Amino acid sequence: MTSRRARSANESASLRETLIAAGLDPQLADLLDRMPHRTLDIDARRPFREPGAPRDEVIFVRSGILSKFKTDTSGRRQIVALRFPGEGILPRRGIAQFGIQAIVRSEVMVGKAQDFEPLLDANPELRRFFWRLLQRNEAIGYEWLVNCGRRDSTARVAHLLCETAARMHGGDEHLVNPFTQQQIADITGQTSVNVNRVLADMERQGLIRRKGRDIEFNDWNEMRRVASFQPAYLEA
Amino acid sequence: MTSRRARSANESASLRETLIAAGLDPQLADLLDRMPHRTLDIDARRPFREPGAPRDEVIFVRSGILSKFKTDTSGRRQIVALRFPGEGILPRRGIAQFGIQAIVRSEVMVGKAQDFEPLLDANPELRRFFWRLLQRNEAIGYEWLVNCGRRDSTARVAHLLCETAARMHGGDEHLVNPFTQQQIADITGQTSVNVNRVLADMERQGLIRRKGRDIEFNDWNEMRRVASFQPAYLEA
DNA sequence: CAAGCGGGATAACCTATGATACAAACGCTA
DNA sequence: TAGCGTTTGTATCATAGGTTATCCCGCTTG
Numbered sequence: 001m002t003s004r005r006a007r008s009a010n011e012s013a014s015l016r017e018t019l020i021a022a023g024l025d026p027q028l029a030d031l032l033d034r035m036p037h038r039t040l041d042i043d044a045r046r047p048f049r050e051p052g053a054p055r056d057e058v059i060f061v062r063s064g065i066l067s068k069f070k071t072d073t074s075g076r077r078q079i080v081a082l083r084f085p086g087e088g089i090l091p092r093r094g095i096a097q098f099g100i101q102a103i104v105r106s107e108v109m110v111g112k113a114q115d116f117e118p119l120l121d122a123n124p125e126l127r128r129f130f131w132r133l134l135q136r137n138e139a140i141g142y143e144w145l146v147n148c149g150r151r152d153s154t155a156r157v158a159h160l161l162c163e164t165a166a167r168m169h170g171g172d173e174h175l176v177n178p179f180t181q182q183q184i185a186d187i188t189g190q191t192s193v194n195v196n197r198v199l200a201d202m203e204r205q206g207l208i209r210r211k212g213r214d215i216e217f218n219d220w221n222e223m224r225r226v227a228s229f230q231p232a233y234l235e236a
Numbered sequence: 237m238t239s240r241r242a243r244s245a246n247e248s249a250s251l252r253e254t255l256i257a258a259g260l261d262p263q264l265a266d267l268l269d270r271m272p273h274r275t276l277d278i279d280a281r282r283p284f285r286e287p288g289a290p291r292d293e294v295i296f297v298r299s300g301i302l303s304k305f306k307t308d309t310s311g312r313r314q315i316v317a318l319r320f321p322g323e324g325i326l327p328r329r330g331i332a333q334f335g336i337q338a339i340v341r342s343e344v345m346v347g348k349a350q351d352f353e354p355l356l357d358a359n360p361e362l363r364r365f366f367w368r369l370l371q372r373n374e375a376i377g378y379e380w381l382v383n384c385g386r387r388d389s390t391a392r393v394a395h396l397l398c399e400t401a402a403r404m405h406g407g408d409e410h411l412v413n414p415f416t417q418q419q420i421a422d423i424t425g426q427t428s429v430n431v432n433r434v435l436a437d438m439e440r441q442g443l444i445r446r447k448g449r450d451i452e453f454n455d456w457n458e459m460r461r462v463a464s465f466q467p468a469y470l471e472a
Numbered sequence: 473c474a475a476g477c478g479g480g481a482t483a484a485c486c487t488a489t490g491a492t493a494c495a496a497a498c499g500c501t502a
Numbered sequence: 503t504a505g506c507g508t509t510t511g512t513a514t515c516a517t518a519g520g521t522t523a524t525c526c527c528g529c530t531t532g
Contacts, residue, residue, distance in 0.1 A: 131363075
């Protein structure tokens with residue numbers, strides 16, 4: 001039942017490095033790195049934060065992927081956001097509306113709001129950095145809304161794949177697909193059965209090739225067209 | 237439980253008053269009020285900002301309602317966010333991904349990013365105010381995503397009506413409905429034909445009463461239940 | 473007053489996707 | 503190597519909601 005374990009020492013980049021890779025000034029990254037915190041390993045599929053919990057913690061992803069989600073009364077789940085390495089979940093007043101769960105096994109750093117907020121106040125440049133990330137998160141949410149509200153199921157899946165490829169490795173033709181079909185369904189507002197259909201179709205039509213869970217795009221331009229994917233919204 | 241009652245859509249107030257009503261400290265509201273700006277009237281339905289325009293302006297709503305939207309290649313429109321009086325659209329680097337259009341005739345105040353940002357830097361409390369609004373916008377977007385991805389069309393419409401009633405007049409049983417059925421469709425990711433069906437059904441089932449465009453909730457609790465509406469996400 | 477336009481209502485038809493069920497493949501771990 | 507839970511792959515059937523096409527009403531504008 002332990003969703004958290006001690007992390008093994010040599011697994012991945014330090015928070016400092018991931019933040020610098022995400023565009024933060026090294027000196028400011030140091031500040032965050034030295035902030036009191038604990039580091040956790042989170043298993044995929046085990047709830048990490050439940051809705052209703054206090055939001056008095058900062059969470060940074062060091063490796064893996066976190067998701068924010070809500071489960072409807074009828075048990076249908078919607079994932080509303082993903083956080084990749086270098087990204088995080090900022091504290092807020094009140095209690096959480098959304099649960100947090102890892103998509104794949106992830107290492108996260110967890111600090112206290114009362115340690116984090118003074119850093120923001122003391123370092124305007126740091127606050128501007130997170131300000132931009134907040135705006136980016138807002139924009140990504142809006143893009144997902146367009147996806148969910150106005151595109152057919154193929155485009156929805158294709159869009160998620162494009163975005164993920166862009167966020168994970170800056171737009172490679174090869175996507176180390178981290179998602180189960182159920183997770184793709186939870187993100188794109190469908191059922192896993194239909195996601196399966198869609199992926200099979202995309203392969204049959206020669207849009208992608210699959211080896212196990214991995215996906216290769218046969219033609220990025222064609223993928224982008226099918227998905228109406230315009231990556232400008234991902235810029236900070 | 238009407239703690240802060242916003243003005244109805246066509247009542248005009250100074251920006252200062254609307255911001256104070258939105259929870260901003262009067263002295264800080266003064267700062268914004270004295271910022272160089274122009275005031276505009278925007279007709280409903282006429283595009284105000286097109287996607288691709290620079291985002292170097294701050295926009296505040298004084299009266300009316302603004303929407304952010306994107307139109308798909310096939311001409312289907314998705315509205316991704318609404319801004320009510322006292323709310324605004326903050327500047328960002330780069331160019332706009334979304335267009336802006338008024339839902340009803342609106343008065344807006346438009347200032348320049350280079351006048352606005354120094355105010356934020358000089359007044360930490362002001363920046364924290366907008367920081368919270370950014371987080372609120374993010375949360376509203378996520379709620380819409382759950383709505384769009386996981387609820388049936390009746391719940392989607394009901395949820396929008398609940399949210400609008402809460403944002404416009406702090407949760408009145410009577411909603412001065414500002415939307416055309418087409419706009420409700422654009423917000424909830426449906427067609428206007430279906431919105432019409434849904435509204436007729438809701439009336440037939442005794443959930444609401446309608447006089448022209450106005451809507452009265454026969455039973456708030458029942459509406460909330462149908463919509464799975466939990467207003468906590470609207471708190472700043 | 474007529475003409476035109478936006479908004480609402482309704483009907484007929486159709487299809488993408490949901491629901492359900494079960495089997496096969498995969499990957500732990502005992 | 504067996505056993506079990508998870509993930510993937512299909513098939514069958516049902517339906518919510520999309521599409522298209524009118525028609526009507528109330529405003530605005532000429």
